[in-house]
Amino acid sequence: MARAATTSDAFNAIAEPRRRAILTLLVARERPVNEIVSELKLDQPSVSKHLRVLRDVGLVRVRCDGRQKFYRTQAEAIRPLHEWAATFERYWSHQLNRVKERAERAAAQESKSTPHTGGKDDD
Amino acid sequence: MARAATTSDAFNAIAEPRRRAILTLLVARERPVNEIVSELKLDQPSVSKHLRVLRDVGLVRVRCDGRQKFYRTQAEAIRPLHEWAATFERYWSHQLNRVKERAERAAAQESKSTPHTGGKDDD
DNA sequence: ACATTACATGCCCATATCGGAATATGTCAA
DNA sequence: TTGACATATTCCGATATGGGCATGTAATGT
Numbered sequence: 407m408a409r410a411a412t413t414s415d416a417f418n419a420i421a422e423p424r425r426r427a428i429l430t431l432l433v434a435r436e437r438p439v440n441e442i443v444s445e446l447k448l449d450q451p452s453v454s455k456h457l458r459v460l461r462d463v464g465l466v467r468v469r470c471d472g473r474q475k476f477y478r479t480q481a482e483a484i485r486p487l488h489e490w491a492a493t494f495e496r497y498w499s500h501q502l503n504r505v506k507e508r509a510e511r512a513a514a515q516e517s518k519s520t521p522h523t524g525g526k527d528d529d
Numbered sequence: 530m531a532r533a534a535t536t537s538d539a540f541n542a543i544a545e546p547r548r549r550a551i552l553t554l555l556v557a558r559e560r561p562v563n564e565i566v567s568e569l570k571l572d573q574p575s576v577s578k579h580l581r582v583l584r585d586v587g588l589v590r591v592r593c594d595g596r597q598k599f600y601r602t603q604a605e606a607i608r609p610l611h612e613w614a615a616t617f618e619r620y621w622s623h624q625l626n627r628v629k630e631r632a633e634r635a636a637a638q639e640s641k642s643t644p645h646t647g648g649k650d651d652d
Numbered sequence: 653a654c655a656t657t658a659c660a661t662g663c664c665c666a667t668a669t670c671g672g673a674a675t676a677t678g679t680c681a682a
Numbered sequence: 683t684t685g686a687c688a689t690a691t692t693c694c695g696a697t698a699t700g701g702g703c704a705t706g707t708a709a710t711g712t
Contacts, residue, residue: 439660
């Protein structure tokens with residue numbers, strides 16, 4: 407087997423930096439393809455292919471008007487990502503708290519004696 | 530060119546479902562490799578390879594003790610992902626609000642006449 | 653009808669991937 | 683030293699990718 411298809415998942419789809427750029431560009435308002443091309447300075451077939459991937463995983467929607475197609479980010483599709491990442495939030499808070507506490511202890515010590523070896527801490 | 534390396538980015542690294550599983554498993558407490566193997570029912574070389582990728586992008590840290598290596602999720606490394614996704618939060622809220630408003634208007638109308646064509650709404 | 657505009661798709665190629673199996677490295681124990 | 687245990691790395695093959703370029707298709711204008 408090889409890597410999972412880019413279209414298999416929102417996680418796989420957003421791994422590509424240009425696709426993230428496209429999503430960012432299209433979140434505020436819909437835009438026709440040529441505008442994405444000129445704005446991000448990619449060539450048109452490339453943009454179309456990226457849009458295809460994003461479309462396949464529901465990260466963008468299209469509205470057709472004459473010969474133009476207006477794409478727009480489907481923000482809800484990013485939510486699962488956000489929620490998955492949020493799962494880890496309390497843990498990085500923990501770590502930050504530990505760092506903070508240590509800094510505070512160090513500062514308290516600093517004003518008394520200036521030691522060079524801190525107390526024995528985890529991580 | 531091919532797809533960007535899995536080790537090029539946290540975004541690329543977490544595209545793989547098993548790597549996400551590993552991160553989830555290792556966030557609460559550190560574990561030796563064999564425990565990851567038995568817990569997730571993957572074979573050992575596979576786990577070692579995934580850990581290598583995660584390590585390369587700073588998503589896990591290792592502590593060596595004798596012949597064992599204890600891995601643990603480095604939660605901070607997931608933060609950029611969370612923040613990138615959070616960028617879109619207000620937009621999916623918007624959409625939800627619009628849906629909600631429409632539902633409320635519809636409900637209000639419902640109690641009066643039961644029309645079949647709503648007002649002209651965007652999206 | 654014909655040219656032009658706006659996108660989408662197809663083809664080729666170099667590359668990185670993941671799985672599987674084997675093997676290498678490193679540590680402890682007898 | 684020899685052997686068992688814990689983990690890492692390597693080689694292989696199949697596959698999907700993204701860039702570049704050409705071509706296809708649909709809608710508009712003249």
